[in-house]
Amino acid sequence: MSKLYICPTPIGNLEDITLRTIRILKEVDVVAAEDTRRTIKLMNHLEIKKPLISLREHNEDGKSESIISMVKEGKTVALVSDAGMPGISDPGEILIRKAIEEEVEVITLPGPSAFIVALVNSGLSTSRFTFIGFLDRTSKNRVKELEDLKNKTETLIIYESPHRIKNTLKDIYKILGNRKIVLARELTKIHEEYIRMDIKDMLENIDSLNILGEMIIILEGAAKKEEDEQIKEEVLIKELYELME
Numbered sequence: 001m002s003k004l005y006i007c008p009t010p011i012g013n014l015e016d017i018t019l020r021t022i023r024i025l026k027e028v029d030v031v032a033a034e035d036t037r038r039t040i041k042l043m044n045h046l047e048i049k050k051p052l053i054s055l056r057e058h059n060e061d062g063k064s065e066s067i068i069s070m071v072k073e074g075k076t077v078a079l080v081s082d083a084g085m086p087g088i089s090d091p092g093e094i095l096i097r098k099a100i101e102e103e104v105e106v107i108t109l110p111g112p113s114a115f116i117v118a119l120v121n122s123g124l125s126t127s128r129f130t131f132i133g134f135l136d137r138t139s140k141n142r143v144k145e146l147e148d149l150k151n152k153t154e155t156l157i158i159y160e161s162p163h164r165i166k167n168t169l170k171d172i173y174k175i176l177g178n179r180k181i182v183l184a185r186e187l188t189k190i191h192e193e194y195i196r197m198d199i200k201d202m203l204e205n206i207d208s209l210n211i212l213g214e215m216i217i218i219l220e221g222a223a224k225k226e227e228d229e230q231i232k233e234e235v236l237i238k239e240l241y242e243l244m245e
């Protein structure tokens, strides 16, 4: 039976593609790509020639149907995004959901995803973490999102772009207060760097830090409340509810 393969691609260093991903890209009938111009470069590097079709964020709904029809007709399709794991802040989620609903077999290959590398190498707690992806572009909505995250005690992972980083850091400091932050940038590339400090220091030194390229913010979780404090808070909330009844 034909299948839909989800294929992770390198996030910078081309050596990070797996042998299995290369084999699957060689074997499939069609490659669905986020940006065919970018994928053609990778395919040329791997010396693989395949028909490419585009699956972008804005056409994922419609294109998913035609990809699923292709697989049902007997073609094997690979999905790749520009970098890393499809479906992680990249197109893929809708296609995978629809494929599963329509009983098309989906196989996701293991491979690079930027946040896992950043989290593991951050030195912050890896036992519990929340992947946020991109925060909203507008400060008003970003602040609301951060309000919901401020009491989370697990490590937080945020994708960000260089032109929004300063404003995002300001909002993070305003809402989450001072805590450890790791800025992981240009991972697997020549200028790979981890900047580890607290948020206040990072903001004070932001103009002297070379914050360019692709980056990920890893944030320490909120300090755990003492048990006594937690119980007091719960009692207070209960009393408030009782007063309101």
Ligand code: SAM
Binding pocket: 011, 012, 081, 083, 084, 085, 086, 087, 088, 089, 090, 112, 113, 114, 115, 158, 159, 160, 161, 184, 185, 186, 187, 188, 189, 214, 215, 216
């Ligand atoms: N699907 C990708 C993955 O699995 O990580 C993520 C795609 S998302 C559109 C792009 C964001 O991922 C960038 O803005 C950055 O936050 C992060 N990113 C991707 N590659 C990176 C790298 N080499 N170094 C640091 N961050 C990276």
